[in-house]
Amino acid sequence: xxxxxxxxxxxxxxxxxxxxxxxxxxxxxxxxxxxxxxxxxxxxxxxxxxxxxxxxxxxxxxxxxxxxxxxxxxxxxxxxxxxxxxxxxxxxxxxxxxxxxxxxxxxxxxxxxxxxxxxxxxxxxxxxxxxxxxxxxxxxxxxxxxxxxxxxxxxxxxxxxxxxxxxxxxxxxxxxxxxxxxxxxxxxxxxxxxxxxxxxxxxxxxxxxxxxxxxxxxxxxxxxxxxxxxxxxxxxxxxxxxxxxxxxxxxxxxxxxxxxxxxxxxxxxxxxxxxxxxxxxxxxxxxxxxxxxxxxxxxxxxxxxxxxxxxxxxxxxxxxxxxxxxxxxxxxxxxxxxxxxxxxxxxxxxxxxxxxxxxxxxxxxxxxxxxxxxxxxxxxxxxxxxxxxxxxxxxxxxxxxxxxxxxxxxxxxxxxxxxxxxxxxxxxxxxxxxxxxxxxxxxxxxxxxxxxxx
Amino acid sequence: xxxxxxxxxxxxxxxxxxxxxxxxxxxxxxxxxxxxxxxxxxxxxxxxxxxxxxxxxxxxxxxxxxxxxxxxxxxxxxxxxxxxxxxxxxxxxxxxxxxxxxxxxxxxxxxxxxxxxxxxxxxxxxxxxxxxxxxxxxxxxxxxxxxxxxxxxxxxxxxxxxxxxxxxxxxxxxxxxxxxxxxxxxxxxxxxxxxxxxxxxxxxxxxxxxxxxxxxxxxxxxxxxxxxxxxxxxxxxxxxxxxxxxxxxxxxxxxxxxxxxxxxxxxxxxxxxxxxxxxxxxxxxxxxxxxxxxxxxxxxxxxxxxxxxxxxxxxxxxxxxxxxxxxxxxxxxxxxxxxxxxxxxxxxxxxxxxxxxxxxxxxxxxxxxxxxxxxxxxxxxxxxxxxxxxxxxxxxxxxxxxxxxxxxxxxxxxxxxxxxxxxxxxxxxxxxxxxxxxxxxxxxxxxxxxxxxxxxxxxxxxxxxxxxxxxxxxxxxxxxxxx
Numbered sequence: 011x012x013x014x015x016x017x018x019x020x021x022x023x024x025x026x027x028x029x030x031x032x033x034x035x036x037x038x039x040x041x042x043x044x045x046x047x048x049x050x051x052x053x054x055x056x057x058x059x060x061x062x063x064x065x066x067x068x069x070x071x072x073x074x075x076x077x078x079x080x081x082x083x084x085x086x087x088x089x090x091x092x093x094x095x096x097x098x099x100x101x102x103x104x105x106x107x108x109x110x111x112x113x114x115x116x117x118x119x120x121x122x123x124x125x126x127x128x129x130x131x132x133x134x135x136x137x138x139x140x141x142x143x144x145x146x147x148x149x150x151x152x153x154x155x156x157x158x159x160x161x162x163x164x165x166x167x168x169x170x171x172x173x174x175x176x177x178x179x180x181x182x183x184x185x186x187x188x189x190x191x192x193x194x195x196x197x198x199x200x201x202x203x204x205x206x207x208x209x210x211x212x213x214x215x216x217x218x219x220x221x222x223x224x225x226x227x228x229x230x231x232x233x234x235x236x237x238x239x240x241x242x243x244x245x246x247x248x249x250x251x252x253x254x255x256x257x258x259x260x261x262x263x264x265x266x267x268x269x270x271x272x273x274x275x276x277x278x279x280x281x282x283x284x285x286x287x288x289x290x291x292x293x294x295x296x297x298x299x300x301x302x303x304x305x306x307x308x309x310x311x312x313x314x315x316x317x318x319x320x321x322x323x324x325x326x327x328x329x330x331x332x333x334x335x336x337x338x339x340x341x342x343x344x345x346x347x348x349x350x351x352x353x354x355x356x357x358x359x360x361x362x363x364x365x366x367x368x369x370x371x372x373x374x375x376x377x378x379x380x381x382x383x384x385x386x387x388x389x390x391x392x393x394x395x396x397x398x399x400x401x402x403x404x405x406x407x408x409x410x411x412x413x414x415x416x417x418x419x420x421x422x423x424x425x426x427x428x429x430x431x432x433x434x435x436x437x438x439x440x441x442x443x444x445x446x447x448x449x450x451x452x453x454x455x456x457x458x459x460x461x462x463x464x
Numbered sequence: 465x466x467x468x469x470x471x472x473x474x475x476x477x478x479x480x481x482x483x484x485x486x487x488x489x490x491x492x493x494x495x496x497x498x499x500x501x502x503x504x505x506x507x508x509x510x511x512x513x514x515x516x517x518x519x520x521x522x523x524x525x526x527x528x529x530x531x532x533x534x535x536x537x538x539x540x541x542x543x544x545x546x547x548x549x550x551x552x553x554x555x556x557x558x559x560x561x562x563x564x565x566x567x568x569x570x571x572x573x574x575x576x577x578x579x580x581x582x583x584x585x586x587x588x589x590x591x592x593x594x595x596x597x598x599x600x601x602x603x604x605x606x607x608x609x610x611x612x613x614x615x616x617x618x619x620x621x622x623x624x625x626x627x628x629x630x631x632x633x634x635x636x637x638x639x640x641x642x643x644x645x646x647x648x649x650x651x652x653x654x655x656x657x658x659x660x661x662x663x664x665x666x667x668x669x670x671x672x673x674x675x676x677x678x679x680x681x682x683x684x685x686x687x688x689x690x691x692x693x694x695x696x697x698x699x700x701x702x703x704x705x706x707x708x709x710x711x712x713x714x715x716x717x718x719x720x721x722x723x724x725x726x727x728x729x730x731x732x733x734x735x736x737x738x739x740x741x742x743x744x745x746x747x748x749x750x751x752x753x754x755x756x757x758x759x760x761x762x763x764x765x766x767x768x769x770x771x772x773x774x775x776x777x778x779x780x781x782x783x784x785x786x787x788x789x790x791x792x793x794x795x796x797x798x799x800x801x802x803x804x805x806x807x808x809x810x811x812x813x814x815x816x817x818x819x820x821x822x823x824x825x826x827x828x829x830x831x832x833x834x835x836x837x838x839x840x841x842x843x844x845x846x847x848x849x850x851x852x853x854x855x856x857x858x859x860x861x862x863x864x865x866x867x868x869x870x871x872x873x874x875x876x877x878x879x880x881x882x883x884x885x886x887x888x889x890x891x892x893x894x895x896x897x898x899x900x901x902x903x904x905x906x907x908x909x910x911x912x913x914x915x916x917x918x919x920x921x922x923x924x925x926x927x928x929x930x931x932x933x934x935x936x937x938x939x940x941x942x943x944x945x946x947x
Contacts, residue, residue: 012640035640043852054622056640 011035012076013372016062016092017083018045020343020361021108021134025080025368027053037071040083063091065099073100078372081107082132082364086114090126097127106368108132110251130371137363138339139255145337145356146244146260146310148227150236152217152355155381157392157442161426162419163227164195164219164381164390168355171214173235181208191428192222192230195418195444196388201350203387203446205414219383219444221418223426241309241335242266247294247324248315249273249280252339252360256314257287268303270294272315294324297331306332314339325354390418390444393457397437401456407431414446415453470530471537474611474625476518478542481611482549483511488598489553492672493591500589503556511549533944535624536935539608543927546607547571550599559588564919568911571923573599574607575930576812578686578782578899579890579922581912585691590672593689597679603930604683604713604812605653606630613646622646628935632809633820633859636718652720653812656682660709667701681709684813686782686899693907695785700768703785707775714740714779714807735847740808740818747774747798754794770795778802780814782899784907796902803892803901814897814929816866820859822846827856858934865933870895873925880915890914894922895929 011034015022018040026049030036036055039062040046046057060067062083073079079096081089089107096105105128109115114122115131122128144154153166169176175183180194197204198217204210212218222230242265246253249271257280260267267287271277274291281289292299294315305311311328313321318340325338337356340349349357370381381390395402401409406417406429417429421440427433435441445453486508493501530538550570551563560566565581572579573596582588588596602610608629612622622642627635638645657678664674676689690696694706712720715737722730731737751770752763760766769786776783777799788799806815826844833842844851870891877887882904889901890911900907904914911919928936938944 030641033641035644037640050623050637054640054642056637 011078012037012072013078013080014039014068014071014073014076014096016040016079016081016089017108018042018049018057019082019084020341021082021364021368022080023049023052024343024361024365025082025372026055028365028369029372030054037076039067039071061088063088063095065095068092068095068099073103076100076103078104079106080368080372081105082368083108086111090114090122093126093128101127104129104372106130106132106371108134108364108368110135112251132364132368132371134360134364135252135255137367138252138358138360139259141358141363142256142312142337143259145358147240148231148236149241149310149335150231153219153383155383155390157381157390158419158421158426158440161224161421161424162221162442163224164221164383164418165227165231166198166217166219166383167231167234167236169212169214169216169218170235173214175212175234176214177211179209179211180206183212184208187230187233190222190230190233191226192220192233193416193418193428193430195219195221195390195416196383198387205388205416205444205446221442222428223419243307243309244268245303245305245308245311245328245333246270247311247313247328248321248339249276249289250314250316253312253314254280254283256312257284261286268308270299270303295320295327297327300328300331308333310335310337312337312339318342318345322349322352322354326352329353388444388446389450390442391450391453391457392440392442395435395437395439395441395457399437399457401441402435402437404434405431406433406435411443411456412445412449412452414449416444418442418444471534471541472518472521474538475541475545476515476520477615478515478538478607478611479511479518479545479549480515481614482546482602482607483508483515485598485602486511486553486595489591489595492594493589496590496672498589498591500553500557500591503558504553504591504595506556507549507552510552514545514549530624532624536628536938536944539625539628539931539935540939542608542611543574543931546602547574547923547927550574550595553592553595557589557592559592562916564916565912568919568923569596570599571926572894572899573597573685573687574603575897575926576600576603576683576685576780576814577894577897577926577929578680579894579905579926580687580899580910581919583910583912585689590689593676594672596687597676597685597689600683600685600687601657601679604679604685605650605717609646609649612642613650629931630810631814631817631930631932632716633817633823633855633862634809636716636810638718638721648721649717652717652724653682655724656709656712656720660705663705664702667697667699667705669697669702677706678709680783681706681781682713682812684710684713684779684781684807684811684897686776688783693784694772703768703772706783707772710775710779710781710783711741711744713781714775714811714813716808716810717812718810733847736808736819736822739822743805743818744775744778747778747802751795751798754792758792759790773799774802777898778805779807779811780896780898782893784900787906787908789902789906789908800889800892800902803889803896803898806896814895816863816896819846820862823851823856823859824863826851827860862933865937866895869925869928869933873921876921877918880918882914882918890918890922891925894925897926897929 013034013036015026015038018038026036026038030053038055039058041061043059050057058071081092083089086109089109093105093107107128109131110133148154148165151165151167155164194206196219197206244265244267246269249269257267257269269287270290270292272293277289277291305328311333313324315321321338325336338354340357340359341361419426419428419442420433420435443453486504490501490504493504547570551566554560554569555563555566568581606629608625626642638648660678661674673689680687719730719734719737748771751774752766755770756766772785773788804816806817807813809817809819830842830844873891874887885903886905890905893901905911
């Protein structure tokens, strides 16, 4: 399978690297030779120097023999023109474009998709707002993912030192849970992945990926020591495009939102378009204003300015002033590990959100969807069970899945159910499997869906 | 520290690859019943054992993500290992009395130099002669490129390995994946091999001779199966076919891939290829002019021998159809200069390479322009594209190292008591991967009479030339080994 990626910025770079690791033929086009050189040293891809909006370059990149085209530069206009020419040169191939400006996407919904033949428009801001919303819905979660159109949820919860579940094995846990449908898909202990078995014992500080269906999730989370109540008072620092988008969504859900913005003119504009949100003028790194607004009693503080250093400072300051729940926006990948180290557990990254949704879309084939957890250490795949697949027709405990892989859930028709050792998969079921990265090829083989090999 | 696990694993796998190719000479040896099959089979056994010793214990150790340093190390160690392995069949069969000679011959084969220490080639068992040709063929396109095409696990850090072996300041990537690039190059190479073998057989050679000469031509090696080299055949047709394919081998294989896949003008559009063909034509005309009336008395004869010898030396092949040491001084000097020029970047030829010479000339001219217009903004361009400054720097660095090594090695050769012509030409002919030089190492003589130490020195010189200096010499810098 051949893909053409326009743009070797952070989004293009990571997508190219991930796809080349999956043995796909990747050609990356960018104007910046330095970025291309860096990519070439790091990954097994072909690079082409030039503008992605230049049809000659697209032709030279071999767009005729490609199956997928991704326009992911930081500039909307370049992506649009690149998609425009891609559509003329190769109308049939799958096309995705990263477009941020609402003026382009919201003028008439679906207009661009139709005229440029785009399969999907990825808006990093929108993806980020989605990510934040999912995190808000589950206040104690460090990560929330959805599969099977949201019927199955994966929620990452940290086990605190005071938790009654500490020191218990998964078998004990199963007894205590008293029939709640859940499964622990993965445990991250000191950032290393453990695909758990019944005998594994939980320790304080473990990050558990808990899987359940949407209806039971709240009860399951309560069992794991998470508050059921979702936050009501939310404090947003930074009134940029993303902040505004988020505030609007939260307003619709009748939550109490306060928003702090440094720029006076922007504040005027914000107060004009927002109705129930309290717009405050001031700097997020200013301790007085945070105390004045009683930040310690906020359910959630979200730092969303365009500057990641500021966001980190704001979050640390808010934490020091007593705020218990924080979400911090960081765009630079290099800062992500530092953020974990200084105690900012919940970090959102617009580029990472965009990368995840692009990858999820690119991979779509017989694998219905895939999400990667914690920097690619593990993947959750969703696939349809084939007639001849070796996993079909036997209780799961007899199937003999490869090491590092775990069946999490089965969706039959519309009905999701959490997998146990007695679950029997039938042909046509959608199976959700977690696998450590090393086990991915074997799992794909079991599912008989060799889509990753071209 | 270095992830030695992966380095050893890769080198072990390389040795397996090289050992595996010995199946071909083994087959010929058995078919001809020349008695060399024992030594070849034993060498294969050694290859399997050595490969296993390196490969198996480090199977799980080390990460598979490799950087520049590991890439360089794998390539350099792989080549040295291949040369040692390649020497075994000769040594075990008793073709040479010393391991030095066997190693020299093998290194000369893999680096496509074609400098021989065999005094009577025609007496050597045919299986071994085929192996001698095959070392050329493997080394021509590159043993690393071959393994990239067939060993999947090398793919991860493939670009580092590829860059360290492919003789070009700016290696091309023809396909998105390095594995596909490598296999495309080998397919093109294989295609030309089949074509030339067929054409030579049409001219009356048997399969064995045709195959050996094809291996030596396309790799720009120069090992013949005859004592008188290609001159043995006294056939204008054979000369013509070999000249044509030497030229083919002296051109960037990326361009061959392009014209073979439907871009017929690719060769002409490439500035380096134009320069290479133009230089060849000019040198042929000059040589022919100088030969006509002095050595040859027909225009056709002068052109035939001039063309063969110029192309043979310029592409760094080193075949001979005449003893050019008896030719007029002008032709000798031209041939000596051709040794430095060499083929195109990305070809199987050696030398400094046309691309670098073009860039050096252009850069020199730019400096002159700046004297006239101190404020002019001018960049070195090639084929309408700006050449990045770091490429120019690396070309200058290469040129300086090339000349410096030539000087130092010549001095060392002279210190071993060799005369000036021999000292200079033997180093020029080995670092440029040509083969025959002048004086005691001329086309009518060979390297057998040199002192033992000189053979080792020239073996190193050949390896430096083939891996384009940087890959080998960087290993001698202490900084390279610092964690």
